[in-house]
Amino acid sequence: MGLDITWKDASPGYEEQRVGRIFNKHRPDRFPAGILKASSIEDVVAGVALAKQKGLKLTVRSGGHSWPAWSLRDGALLIDLENLRELSLDDMTNIVTVSPSSTGRMINVDYLRERGRCFPGGHCPSVAVGGFLLQGGQGWNCRGWKWACEYIESMDVVVARHGQVEVVTASETVNSDLFWAARGAGLGFFGVVVRFRLKTIPLPKIMAKSILIFDASEYQETFEWFQQACLSFDFDVELVYLGLSRFRCLPESKGKPEDPLLVISATVWKEDQAEAEKALAVLQQCPKLEKALLNVPYAPTSFAEEYDLQERDNPPECRFFCNNAWIRGTPKEVADSLRRGFVELPTKDSYTLYYSQGPLRKLPDMAFDIQTEHYFATYLMSTDTTGGEDQLCRDWLAETFAAIDSKRGGPGGSPGQYLGDSDLKTRPAKFMSDEHWTKWKRIREKWDPERLFFGYGVHEKGEENRHLWELESRAKL
Ligand SMILES: Cc1cc2nc3c(=O)[nH]c(=O)nc-3n(C[C@H](O)[C@H](O)[C@H](O)COP(=O)(O)OP(=O)(O)OC[C@H]3O[C@@H](n4cnc5c(N)ncnc54)[C@H](O)[C@@H]3O)c2cc1C
Structure with a gap:
């Protein structure tokens, strides 16, 4: 079976594929070169390889709930994970394995509730865990139950480096630098997460x-x-x-x-x-x-x-x-x-x-x-x-x-x-300390040396982790 790709200007239904899954009806005029609907991890690997071969940058969409719709970037190959589905609980460890397009309602109400467990996903039922966890995840009772990304036991990520596309696991002990970056990099993450293993907690009575x-x-x-x-x-x-x-x-x-x-x-x-x-x-x-x-x-x-x-x-x-x-x-x-x-x-x-x-x-x-x-x-x-x-x-x-x-x-x-x-385009502001920003850049250099993924370059000032007032005073110098 070939890949299910809708190309701009060449395939019918492009507009529906571009914005049909974007939650916010205030939609940007940004147009990916093509949208790949991945149904398997093999599709994702093939999509990343295709982007490399064609010289296209990559973006990813799990649930389409980014307020400024960062999955849409001009000229990119967008890998849409809607059809990649996985949800299972290990009864021994109480770790739930989920695909990134799984939403809070799917995990908590449709699946974990009858198993007496829960996970602090996003407050809205339709927020997918993909983008949510990568940016930190301010889920239910974040104040007491911690940031949702602190519940990631491990994750599987498709990465492209050394001329090769591969699936790697990242956790505290395996590829720990990739794991460090995944918990907070958000739209600046430089791999395609295809599977999360998440800790769960007992569902309170x-x-x-x-x-x-x-x-x-x-x-x-x-x-x-x-x-x-x-x-x-x-x-x-x-x-x-x-x-x-x-x-x-x-x-x-x-x-x-x-x-x-x-x-x-x-x-x-x-x-x-x-x-x-x-x-x-x-x-x-x-x-x-x-x-x-x-x-x-x-x-x-x-x-x-x-x-x-x-x-x-x-x-x-x-x-x-x-x-x-x-x-x-x-x-x-x-x-x-x-x-x-x-x-x-x-x-x-x-x-x-x-x-x-x-x-x-x-x-x-x-x-x-x-x-x-x-x-x-x-x-x-x-x-x-x-x-x-x-x-x-x-x-x-x-x-x-x-x-x-x-x-x-x-x-x-x-x-x-x-x-x-956030909306980095209209209001740049720091989202990591300077020390973490330097570390994030170093880790990206290792895992995405060819800069296949878009990163934070969303406004004319380039890829920045600075406050608006810092950018303005620098511009005056
Ligand atoms: C109605 C609504 C309610 C919300 N409530 C909350 C809330 O309670 N708490 C909270 O913290 N946030 C909340 N948010 C914000 C939301 O968590 C983020 O916008 C998050 O990015 C949504 O995840 P997504 O997978 O749907 O995003 P998408 O739009 O699909 O993706 C956003 C970006 O994340 C990256 N990304 C997504 N999936 C992957 C992947 N598998 N691999 C690599 N990169 C990926 C890409 O860079 C992509 O551009 C809410 C948003 C909406 C619209």
Whole structure:
């Protein structure tokens, strides 16, 4: 059987193959030379060899959920892994073997649930583990259960070097430099991962949540308190502070649908209900409790229910504009810096999020190494399919992040970003320390000496791991 490749300008159905699996309806004008639908590891090996032979660069797509659609690069051979399928659990080791296009829902709900295990995949059910794990993976309860890439036991990767294409295994002990790079390099990874072996954890008996909703006028006090309170929750609790419109979270309440409201959400995993109730009770100490528009102290939930809600809140028919920043500072400095991000949303569908990583844990030695206690991310959404709200969203992002970046990494500013919610093209910012950047380049030289993979070269300034303000001051010299 020949390879299933759709070539640009030569095959019918090219446009559907190019963007049909891209989640974000705000799609870039970038056109791969061809799209290979791989159904086996042999197809991937043959595809990499073909790219070498034709002098094409390579890109990979597992689930198509990269917000800026980095699987699409001009002139590349795109290897799409949708049809490469594998999912099995080893009952002795509790290691689950998955293909990169497996999604959180497939792994947790359709497969592991009945086996009494789970894995901290992405919050949206349709996020595939391929791109998610390579960038770090801020999955369920990342604060307590660690970054999802810390669950990779080993992986199989198709690499091209020394004139040969081969499948190698990478783990802490085998090809450990490749393994180091895979845990955080994201779109800059220089191989095709075709299989992950992942640790799983026992599925807790209880999953429950608590929610408080406030008017935007309560921002400063509730947000400063929440940042402090996060430090006293135990590590089985995921903690989020959201800015979203009344239309999205309390549609029945009085007021304009576009009014921004503030949602404090805590989700807990425990072995019994009494422990879960106790863990969530911290929210009831909020000094502004009597001002809450809604107070749900305890509500049972499940992965299946939460995936459904995430799917509803991130509708696939929308145009998305995303960005993010790790923030440093005292609760007041953080709240002052992010005020606009929570109380002035550009469209009624948009939402913004603060995710507590505090108290911060030490990371293992891997490419991913920039984080703070405070994660801020923006998910601007437009249902206007003509693009009529695009500029509004772009301007809002530019102004909001320019204010953060004006602090140049100082108090209330950002020392870096998370690749998962980034758009390096519109806002360059560091995603690794300088030391890790140097190490990543050295490892790439070994594993991809011919630079078959695209890497981070996404804007006119070339391949950079720098903040915008550093690039701008260098340009002035
Ligand atoms: C609705 C939605 C919800 C999300 N929720 C979360 C969340 O909760 N937590 C979080 O951390 N992130 C989240 N994200 C971000 C998401 O994890 C990243 O965009 C991730 O890249 C998606 O993985 P993918 O395989 O679908 O991406 P793709 O678009 O398929 O790939 C993105 C890039 O990753 C690389 N890549 C992908 N697969 C491989 C492979 N097998 N081998 C080598 N390189 C590969 C390629 O460079 C590719 O261009 C979300 C995104 C969306 C759209």
